[in-house]
Structure formats: C-alpha cells, structure tokens
Amino acid sequence: MTPEELSAAIATCLKEAFDAGELNVPAQALPTEVRVERPKSREHGDWATNIALQLAKPAGVPPRKIAELLSTRLAQIPGVSKVDIAGPGFLNIILDAAAAGELAKAIVEAGKSYGTTTAMVGTKINLEFVSANPTGPIHLGGTRWAAVGDSLARIFLSQGADVTREYYFNDHGNQIDKFARSLLASAKGEPAPEDGYGGAYIQDIAGEVMANNPDILSSEDPQEEFRAQGVELMFAAIRASLHEFGVDFDVYFHENSLFEDGAVEKLLEQLKGSGNMYLKDGAWWLNSTDYGDDKDRVVIKSDGNAAYIAGDIAYFKNKRDRGFDLCIYMLGADHHGYVARLKAAAAAMGDDANRVEVLIGQMVNLVQDGKPVRMSKRAGTVVTMEDLVEIVGTDAARYSLARFSSDSNIDIDLDVLTKKSNENPVFYVQYAHARTCAVGRNAEAAGVDRSAFDAGALNHATESELLAVLGQYPGVLVHAAAFREPHRVARHLEVIAGAYHRWYDACRVTPMGEEAITDVNRTRLWLNNAVGQVLANGLSLLGVSAPERM
Structure with missing residues (x-):
C-alpha cells in the first residue's frame, strides 16, 4: 500500500463517518487528502497521521474521540493490520506484510515519477541564486549557492511548481569600475590598483582583450573599452564554469538594464506617493524599520540621484510584472540586512511582503591534511569553483555542498571527498546505486526476472526497514520544498543506502548454487530495482550522477 492509497483510504473513512452522522463537522472541514508520514520510530508502526487533531476544533470534541472513531474504521481497511492511538490523538497504522511490500512494485512502475507530487502546481517561482559580480571567478560561497539553488529548483519542479532560475548580472556600479581599472593596469604592465583585483585571471582577460584589439591602449577611452569587453569575457567564463558544474540559468538579468530603460526613475516617481516612503532632509526614505531593518534606508538621495536600494526595488517590480508569485533570493552571509529591505521594498509598492523570501548562505571552508585551503591559482586570494571541481570532481562537489543546511558554516574535507570508500558520503550513495545495478545484472545472468511479485514475501526485518525508508522519500521531498532545504534529500538518500x-548482506536476490528460482527471488528483484530507482531519482534532484558501475 502506497502513502497515496492509505491517504485516500483515510479520507474515505472520514467521509463515511460524516455521512453516517458519527462525525459532526462542517462539510468543508473534511479533507480530500490526508497527510500520512512515517513515524520517527519504526516501533510505532508503518504510517502515522494527526488528522484527528486537525478535526478536533471544527468538531468541538477531544481529538482522541475522533481518533477512536477513525481507528475502528481504519482497522477494517484491507492491508491494515493494526491501528494504535498515541498521545492526544495520533493514529499509528501498521500494515500487514503484503500491503507494505506492494510499495516495491509501485515504485518500479512509477519510475522517475516516484516522489513527485502536484503540491506546488500553479505556483510561479523566480529563484535567483549565485549572481556573483562579473569581476572574478565564482568563489566557494557562490559555488555553494550554485549547488543548493539548482537542487532547490529541481525539487520545486518535482512538486509541480513553475520555476525560473535567474542570475542577476551586476554590471552597474563601483565594482565594475575597479575591475576595468585593474584590467587596464595589467595591460600597461602596472601593478593592480590599491582597491582593484589581482590574480592570474585579470592578466588572462587583459591579454585576451589586447589580442582582440591591438590598438586599445591608444583609443580615446581605453578603460571603457576594457570595461565593456572584460565584463563580457569574465561573464562568459562564469557561465562556462556553471555549465560544467551542471547549472544553467533560464534568465540572465542585467542590472544595468534597469537604469538604461528608465525603470528606476519611473518607479521612484511612483514610490514618492507611497505610504511606505517619506521625505526628510531633502531625501526620500523607505521605512524599512517597520519590517525588521535596523534603520530606514534612503531610496532617493538629497541630490535627486537613486541610492543602491532603488535598483533592488525596481528589480523586484520587474519580477512581479513578469508574473512571478514568489521571488526567492539566495544571498551570501554578508547580506542579512537585505531580508528586511526587500520585504519593505515589496510593501512600498503596495505588494505583499510575503512574495519575497531571502535565504542566507553561510561560509564554506576547505580543509586538506587538517589545514585550511585558502589560495587559488586563478584568483590569487580565494578558492574558486574550478579549484574545487578540479580536486574532487563535480559530483562530489555538488553533493557535499548540498548535504548541509545552507544556514550553517561547513568545513569540506578534501581528503574525505577524494576517497573511494563509504567514508565519502557521495561515494556511499552512488555505490549503493551501482550495487543495485550489479545485482540486477547478476539476476539476469542467473535467470531471475520480474515475471512474478509476491508482496507478502518481503517479510524479513531488513526488508521492512528498507520499505519504510523508501516510503518516506515522497514526504522528504515535500518537506525539502516547503522548508527550502535540499540537504534533507541528500541525508535521506544516505539512510536509504x-x-x-x-538488506544486501541479509537477503539474496539470486539463488545459491543449484537452488531453484522462486517468487521470493523475483520479488526481491523488484525491491532491489525500487531502491535503485529511488536513489537515481534523488541523486538527479541534487544534480549528481547515478553510476551503474563503480
């Protein structure tokens, strides 16, 4: 019995109790879908639901009374072995072996769609992540967001959401000026400006610009030439690095476009009439303290020019004008102040501040031989995406960065990630998938196929455990999407592995020696293949390969 089947069965029991007059609640309070979850402890059963607690208030009775009513009806459902009531009214449901085992067949038949739901259908999400300045290679913080952001996009898609991956291309402002001056200095053979950028990549880009334009130093405005061409070359390199990392964006939005097409100026005029902005000392201020900011922010300076936040407000409006219901910004550890500012920006436009979500990612530290790894061959001062991938490979880099909560600092041990052992988490999960493939190949060679399925044969303790964690997988995806936490998927894949x-150590798929092939062997092949399918599905959501041989 799948979670969906059990959920539907419980909903049917509720409707029957309502029709019989046993459950006195408003008709609209009856759910069409009942949420069931795996209990934390397997001793508490196969599935649990808190539906009795949810209905207690509209029914005006203690939740335990509803639980008692439901437990009697649930116990009569085919495949349900026992129903226990726990605490104030939780229902713990134990399935018989055959009903529990049906999940293996259901997973294989569902294939890549196992775990997907329609929970977020109709939600249009703009997911902005990485958005590193085009003034240098992507560093570790941006690499973390590339792994986490792309995984989150895939998880949202698995739940039916319409997702646009967006990269905000910061090509307006002081940082670009520093970059252009650094390129020009390199081309002249001068040291980098005191506030500029160093590293071999500056020399590489300056050299490429010079090669394409031999007379650039004698042009009317060489710094502007280096700016335009250098930014284009740097951004092309960033896009190439991201593509190699398995991350491609649907939209590359140029910050400069907001200023070039007059969007900022138009918006500022509109905002002056907003109740969320006020005039003081000749400047227009956003009352961002109302949204948790430590101080109100100037939007239009006393000289009439736009402050930096004006571009943020115009960008949010642009996203909403493009029809996005939810705008998620994934920002670095030094951007905590943006949470309140962006919510205030939404409110200033008369929009719902809950249309904005800001996720803050913490620092990543690399460790090798017990010591921090700090220097980069390309950037000179920081470790880049290319450095990490060169050392451990894309799969290990993506998996290791996605398996931790993004709001925690993490230390990545390069010695562990280069090991071909179970100590390396990505190897542990990928090896489990490769093992399911090897078992499948051995079964085929031995003549074991999936021509029969006896769910009741999956009654070994390790099979009950395996079926339980496979059954939890769809719920893990729901929670990963709801809490914006892809690491839940990685951690659950490790549990499944x-x-x-x-199970592999305790139960054989292929018979020993001259033993005859039975339906137990055939049924175990279904379970083996179900595990392989779930591991492949989960790894795909993390942008990690599922090798068939290792």
Missing part, C-alpha cells in the same frame, strides 16, 4: 546495504 544504509538500509539497502544491510
């Missing part, structure tokens, strides 16, 4: 390795 562990349960699979224990």
